[in-house]
Amino acid sequence: MDQAEALLIGGRAGVGKTTVGWEVSAMLRAAAVRHCVIEGDYLGQAHPAPEGDPRRSGITERNLTAVWSNYTELGYRRLIYTNTVSVLPETAGMFQRALGQDVRLVRVLLTASDTTTEVRLTSREVGSELETELSSSYRKARLLDEHAPRDTVRVATDGRSVVDIAKDVVAATGWL
Template structure:
């Protein structure tokens, strides 16, 4: 399991899609899951732990479906702030060994990306991005840190695949 992490707005989803495309070109059976696709639900429950549990049950079920269909690898996009999150992911994807790649970019670059993509009200995304950047030391969590700079998602994806050893998969 390759886990793409980083603060809000750094490009996890774009790089994940590029990795999926590259793996498809190399005919590597895989699945791409972005946590954002699973956390867009609302209930009357206010218990964040129960909501987190629901997310992980959903991830587990979807991964099993992908696995049954032939996926051998998983690319997962999610902010990972602590090793406990990795433990939950490993529980949701039995047998997986997560390789965490943290995507890093200067705060002003990330905030500009957020402003360009969140037309309605970018304030929550911007505040959360800054908070994550202040609270997380990527080297404490990640196996690899990639500074995205002005590179394209495909260029970053190629580096991520090379760093994780997935670059030579056929």
């Protein structure tokens, strides 16, 4: 397999992207499927934002390109990538430049109700950023719902186990 494939797991804050990504990885490991995992949120964590890159998209792409290069040198061709807006159409160019023009993108949008998300974020955010995370989560949920491409697989997370959610996500990839 020479073509790169990327599973993009997107969704609002508190929907379970990272947790589901790791469970998908566990399922793939159990089936001996070669893959790597990148938590996209970490690729742009720089303060202040680099000059000329206020949204940190440039530094994110540079870091993705560098990390992916290391993985491909070792023979990896499948990527699990978690990031809130990774499923949006405007990210396709970044993945094509970083992983190759013929990359196969599988977009999965995890969804959860406002109530579920509020409960999850309230238990997770123990510092000073709860209100910021809540308002951003509400805003991003609407943005993702309106702008995710039609071929995006939507997976509801309310009241479901991580294992069941991950099974739906893995099924979307065809990797098992």
